[in-house]
Amino acid sequence: MSWILDSGRSIYLQIVERIELEIVSGKYKPGDKIPSVRELAVEAGVNPNTMQKAMVELERDGLVHSERTSGRFITEDETMIMEIRKDLARKQIEEFMERMKKMGFSGEEIVTLLRKTLEEEKA
Amino acid sequence: MSWILDSGRSIYLQIVERIELEIVSGKYKPGDKIPSVRELAVEAGVNPNTMQKAMVELERDGLVHSERTSGRFITEDETMIMEIRKDLARKQIEEFMERMKKMGFSGEEIVTLLRKTLEEEKA
DNA sequence: ATTACTGTATTATTTACTTAATACAATAAT
DNA sequence: ATTATTGTATTAAGTAAATAATACAGTAAT
Numbered sequence: 001m002s003w004i005l006d007s008g009r010s011i012y013l014q015i016v017e018r019i020e021l022e023i024v025s026g027k028y029k030p031g032d033k034i035p036s037v038r039e040l041a042v043e044a045g046v047n048p049n050t051m052q053k054a055m056v057e058l059e060r061d062g063l064v065h066s067e068r069t070s071g072r073f074i075t076e077d078e079t080m081i082m083e084i085r086k087d088l089a090r091k092q093i094e095e096f097m098e099r100m101k102k103m104g105f106s107g108e109e110i111v112t113l114l115r116k117t118l119e120e121e122k123a
Numbered sequence: 124m125s126w127i128l129d130s131g132r133s134i135y136l137q138i139v140e141r142i143e144l145e146i147v148s149g150k151y152k153p154g155d156k157i158p159s160v161r162e163l164a165v166e167a168g169v170n171p172n173t174m175q176k177a178m179v180e181l182e183r184d185g186l187v188h189s190e191r192t193s194g195r196f197i198t199e200d201e202t203m204i205m206e207i208r209k210d211l212a213r214k215q216i217e218e219f220m221e222r223m224k225k226m227g228f229s230g231e232e233i234v235t236l237l238r239k240t241l242e243e244e245k246a
Numbered sequence: 247a248t249t250a251c252t253g254t255a256t257t258a259t260t261t262a263c264t265t266a267a268t269a270c271a272a273t274a275a276t
Numbered sequence: 277a278t279t280a281t282t283g284t285a286t287t288a289a290g291t292a293a294a295t296a297a298t299a300c301a302g303t304a305a306t
Contacts, residue, residue: 025227069252069302096219104148107241118230170265192273192282
């Protein structure tokens, strides 16, 4: 089963985003070893080079680091992970609100719509 | 002043998104004439062909139509515009909620964070 | 020592997006 | 009638992303 569905955005960035989420959500825990580039590439249905590119990006952000030959690991810095989680959440909220307001929804309307969506999900 | 800031997403899709918002938010009204492809291209700081590509996309969705030589116009079908507004909003909400939940936020937490953000904006 | 698995690097090809430079037909304005 | 502006089409070139096919060096396991 390959990962990516969306189009119009580059694949490697979608991978970065996905793995970021898996880290901050705790699916990957601090210090965890993650699958090899080759494995991940097969799993995602993309070229190893594309996966490697995503890894370099995650490394640049400090979320993962590679141990030359033994593999690649999630950072052990839990504080950093929580910080990034907060940052990502704030960014999501801001972008969401900005788009909704550009469509002409007020703050109160947005909250109401969210609540309604939550109700519907319960059913 | 050129429009586009984001990277990692194709320019013409960002233009489509932006103009969609301008239509459903009422900045462009039903029947309004919109600037020529050339004008918009200059304004956005992109190539006319790129702008044209965005226009074709908007046309495919029925939001605008071109009158061979007199210009391009917003659809007069207000119902369609409202429908698309609702659809876009629903899509935004769903994507936002999905991402937040993937990060481990509960529905209640999301609402609380939203409220907090709204409070901060007032100040 | 050999094997197998790491991350990493290199080169080539393909594809989609973007820019560039024109051109044309239709029509509104003058 | 002429001019300017419209949408549209075409051809070429440049760029970035993605794929493909390898290769290499380090090391843990055997």
